[in-house]
Amino acid sequence: MAETMEKNIDEIINLAITGGLLAIFILWIFLKKIRLVLSIALAIPISVYIAFNFFYAAGITLNSLSLVGMALAIGMLVDNSVVVLENIYRHASRGSQPDLAVVQGTKEVWRSVFASTLTTVTIFLPFLFADDYLVRILGLNIGVSIISMLLISMMAALVLIPMLTHLTLKRRPHDTPAVFEKVHLHQRLIQIYVLMLKSSLRNPAVTVVGGMVLFFVSLFGALAVSTNTLKEAESREVRVTITMPQGTTLDNTDIAVRTIEERLMDLPEKEEIVTETREATATVKVTLVEKYQKIKDRKLPEIKSDIERRIQNIPQVEYEFQQFSTSSGFSGGGGGASAGMPSGGGMESFMGIGVQQEIVLIKGQDFNLMKAVGEDIQYYLQDLATVQSANLSVQDNRPEVRMDFNTREMGERNVALNSVMSELSSFPTEFSTGVTFKQAEEEYDILIKYEQKVKEEEEENQTRSMSDLQEMDVPSADGARHRLTDLARVYFAFGMGTINRLNQEKQIQITYRFDAETNGSKPLLEAARAEVDNLVASLSIPAGVAVEVQHEENQFKEFYFLIAAAFILIYMILAAVFESLSTPFVLLFSIPLAGIGSFLAILITGNSLI
Structure with a gap:
């Protein structure tokens, strides 16, 4: 970094x-x-x-x-x-x-x-x-x-x-x-300027009206081709976050990553593929060759679409392209990325850089009902021809071990709950902190290990299992030791990975992306958004669940007030300096004329005004 x-x-x-x-x-x-x-x-x-x-x-x-x-x-x-x-x-x-x-x-x-x-x-x-x-x-x-x-x-x-x-x-x-x-009048540049100046002075009304007409024509032209979408940053790195069901072992995750590597090996623009695999999550970084655009005349969005087609239909694999970032290396931590959650920071999207994503927001109190509605909407969105991908921001249920304590039995055996908690805290031999240490180009996961006073080296490296937990001894107040299964029912279960709330109301996000052709055309984008609106409106939403489609977030709405305030301040300054109320209007008239050049540049370069 x-x-x-x-x-x-x-x-x-x-x-x-x-x-x-x-x-x-x-x-x-x-x-x-x-x-x-x-x-x-x-x-x-x-x-x-x-x-x-x-x-x-x-x-x-x-x-x-x-x-x-x-x-x-x-x-x-x-x-x-x-x-x-x-x-x-x-x-x-x-x-x-x-x-x-x-x-x-x-x-x-x-x-x-x-x-x-x-x-x-x-x-x-x-x-x-x-x-x-x-x-x-x-x-x-x-x-x-x-x-x-x-x-x-x-x-x-x-x-x-x-x-x-x-x-x-x-x-x-x-x-x-x-x-x-x-400087003399025989110079060609001076002659052109004098001719334009005399023509403007002889026809002031035509000059003013013509300037305003040209301003509005260029403005409407720039608005006609503008779409409020993010632009892909031209970078030589393409990063894909791979997410698998919670509890997936490292070996199974590695098998899925190897499948992805094999499918991407014959990518024409590929220079190298670097992967980092963890349990249930992985990061695949594809580095493109220098001047990759000249190989098959493809830009970065087209290459991403090709990569997405290649890695589709891998069982139990969810993927998401990471947005443009100025940092290097892999993302740290051992927690993995949340499936479907938008990546990238607000600064990139504020600057108009990143992957254009639309959002369907589901709100309610019954999480299971909301998840069912989200899965239905995700299925229908993926079935649309204009939608490239759709992800649900809900992690799969996480495997966990639960214990139902028998308080009556614990009272009869004189075992305090603090004694159980103390024994449980020393049960794991190690755990990950979710933090990485970077030295040069290498990154290492930081683990915290408990000190074990055991004589046999084999016992020191022994893996703890479910049976070890069930047979764990818990001391009582009188010095006796009891098995955990005598005090509680120990069993496997599944729990929710994450729950997001806004104003004490649970919410689920479905993020989806249109294909490059749709994002690049304003009529196609408007038609695709209308199609999504009609799709959501036609669904039968259960009571207690609200669905909201958010096509775009206007991050520049505050600019309107700030620019208006700046214009008022400029007028006040000019009026005070020139001691006139009319002179500032003459000077401010140059602003729309200067805008003509900006709007024409937007039309020529193909950029967006909004």
């Missing part, structure tokens, strides 16, 4: 450095003066290093989220400096003295620089007070990174850049004009 995090952090740092170098290169293309470029570039390291003090004050560390925020802010750090520098040079090119050019140039744009920085900062402020934990974590780490760096870059643009520009203007020869590059 630590190695993976270090690798991710190093990659983010490299991307941030690359972005900063590209920003400096773009500045050099337009400014053509290395001294001015380096002056503006100073805003980047200054903002980054001073921002660490804000990190300390906010109580956040250098993690992946805060580094992503810093990487996003790198390109914005030089914006304010460029505006101030250009305006100072504009005055200097008209013959103003360096002192006057710096003062006048900075005074004219400070209001705009302050407003633009403050509006960007305001966008992230509402997210710091969100109710959703993930939204708040993102807002805190990414928001503090961007806010701190932008505020420092604004101060650098209003103080450091004027000072450095003044030094540059003072040292230039008097016969050298204070200009970056002479």
Whole structure:
């Protein structure tokens, strides 16, 4: 895990450095003066290093989220400096003295620089007070990174850049004009811009209406192809959790795992198969070759579907694909995965990464009745052509040993219950803690063993059986010893593995997945969901049991309020800075026009807006 995090952090740092170098290169293309470029570039390291003090004050560390925020802010750090520098040079090119050019140039744009920085900062402020934990974590780490760096870059643009520009203007020869590059109307780019500007000024109504029409057309186009589904993360590892009935021995579990390995050996994209087998549960990790997409022109969802077809119909085997995770290695513990329970964390699904799963929720008080209803719904869901798999979040009954104590007999023999409990606690020779110890690439299960004072080595390694438990001696208060079977009825039985409750009400989940073709098409997905709704509605649900179909969970509903609050704050800031109620509307009109590019990019790249 630590190695993976270090690798991710190093990659983010490299991307941030690359972005900063590209920003400096773009500045050099337009400014053509290395001294001015380096002056503006100073805003980047200054903002980054001073921002660490804000990190300390906010109580956040250098993690992946805060580094992503810093990487996003790198390109914005030089914006304010460029505006101030250009305006100072504009005055200097008209013959103003360096002192006057710096003062006048900075005074004219400070209001705009302050407003633009403050509006960007305001966008992230509402997210710091969100109710959703993930939204708040993102807002805190990414928001503090961007806010701190932008505020420092604004101060650098209003103080450091004027000072450095003044030094540059003072040292230039008097016969050298204070200009970056002479721009004239014979340049092709300038001619295109002037033509568009004149056309817009001559036809303001057409320009405004045309912009709004283009905005709504691109918006509706993006919504038409968008589906609220998760995207499969392109990874070279495919992990499958195998679950068998409780009480399955290690040997029987290994036989099932070997069957799975044999079926996957001729997978074209396979590089290696690594398995970890425990009693009643196992993990199969399939590592794909480099550039596996080129072998049979298949993406990860298609390969998963192929793997699923290969491992189907193995007796008593339930399987589930683990969602994308940034951690490496096998999942620890000896308890096994719960059959049918969704895997993966909330962060992956919040970021739109993972396996798209739909849920049927069954609520009630009679667990056996709920389980029967769940098994029926699972059967009917698996019979649908669009459903790839369906799992019931109920473990098979777990084998256990029960003891019914005869309190009358215990009283006559003067045996206290504490004496029985004391003997039972020393009965097992060892048990698993469910924790693993990792050394290099190897993992070891940690077992706790009781110290045994026996002389014979064979007796020390002897396996305890049911007959040993029945013949166990229990001391009485007067020093006599009695067999456990004389005090209680000892027998095999089965008990429920897990029971989930919500607000004191038992619940069972059925998680199911549609096939890749259905998830990739909005009309097919809507039709498949309607088919599931009709299926559940047509079933005869017993009294005392409630069934709810949850097709999707809108994790972004809080964003609507946060974004609306941010827009209100931006309007208030612009109104206060420009001392006008109408000017902010003119500036805010640029937002939908900027959205046109985003919606067109969504259409071109095939991504989803929701």
